[in-house]
Amino acid sequence: MHTFQEIDIEQMEVNPFHMIGNDWMLVTAGNEQKANTMTASWGGMGIMWGKNVVYVFIRDSRFTKEFIDREGTFSLSFPEEKYRKEMKFLGAVSGRNEDKISEAGVHVGYCDGVPYIDEGSLILLCRVLSATPIQPEQFKDAGLDEAWYSSKDYHTMYIAEITKLMAR
Numbered sequence: 474m475h476t477f478q479e480i481d482i483e484q485m486e487v488n489p490f491h492m493i494g495n496d497w498m499l500v501t502a503g504n505e506q507k508a509n510t511m512t513a514s515w516g517g518m519g520i521m522w523g524k525n526v527v528y529v530f531i532r533d534s535r536f537t538k539e540f541i542d543r544e545g546t547f548s549l550s551f552p553e554e555k556y557r558k559e560m561k562f563l564g565a566v567s568g569r570n571e572d573k574i575s576e577a578g579v580h581v582g583y584c585d586g587v588p589y590i591d592e593g594s595l596i597l598l599c600r601v602l603s604a605t606p607i608q609p610e611q612f613k614d615a616g617l618d619e620a621w622y623s624s625k626d627y628h629t630m631y632i633a634e635i636t637k638l639m640a641r
């Protein structure tokens with residue numbers, strides 16, 4: 474397991490477009506008995522309700538969603554490029570069907586009871602502030618529903634406070 478140190482959010486110098494959209498992240502949730510993780514490349518970081526927050530978008534079908542909803546916490550882990558193969562795997566297979574964390578060869582660590590993937594070089598611990606289902610009636614761009622939701626597997630938007638930031 475790696476050693477992480479807590480860093481101040483002011484020290485974080487990242488490009489969220491690149492970090493999330495190109496490099497991807499692992500959304501991990503659960504407890505000491507069982508945790509699950511999935512790859513995500515949609516989301517953001519910013520300020521809401523006076524707090525430093527992340528925005529993540531999780532489709533209804535994801536096993537990870539059950540863990541987030543149950544615990545009200547999750548982590549975002551940002552592994553380096555050398556873990557691209559593992560991230561593709563964790564984004565293609567569901568933990569509902571197999572023990573994908575072991576199969577991918579990645580490791581779960583815990584901080585403040587929240588699971589994270591130890592292969593990340595940066596870890597954000599997050600506490601859910603709101604969970605808002607995205608519904609087709611809300612779309613102002615009529616093409617979105619057809620383009621992204623042909624199987625009606627809609628996203629829930631989670632806005633979550635960043636409670637701790639850890640770097641290797």
Ligand SMILES: Cc1cc2nc3c(=O)[nH]c(=O)nc-3n(C[C@H](O)[C@H](O)[C@H](O)COP(=O)(O)O)c2cc1C
Nearest residue numbers: 511512513514515531532535536537564566567568
């Ligand atoms: C590059 C990449 C990005 C992804 N981004 C998201 C995302 O932002 N939201 C989402 O719900 N699923 C996303 N997925 C799909 C999930 O990672 C995938 O369905 C995963 O198998 C879900 O695992 P689970 O059922 O164990 O939670 C992405 C997959 C990949 C490969």
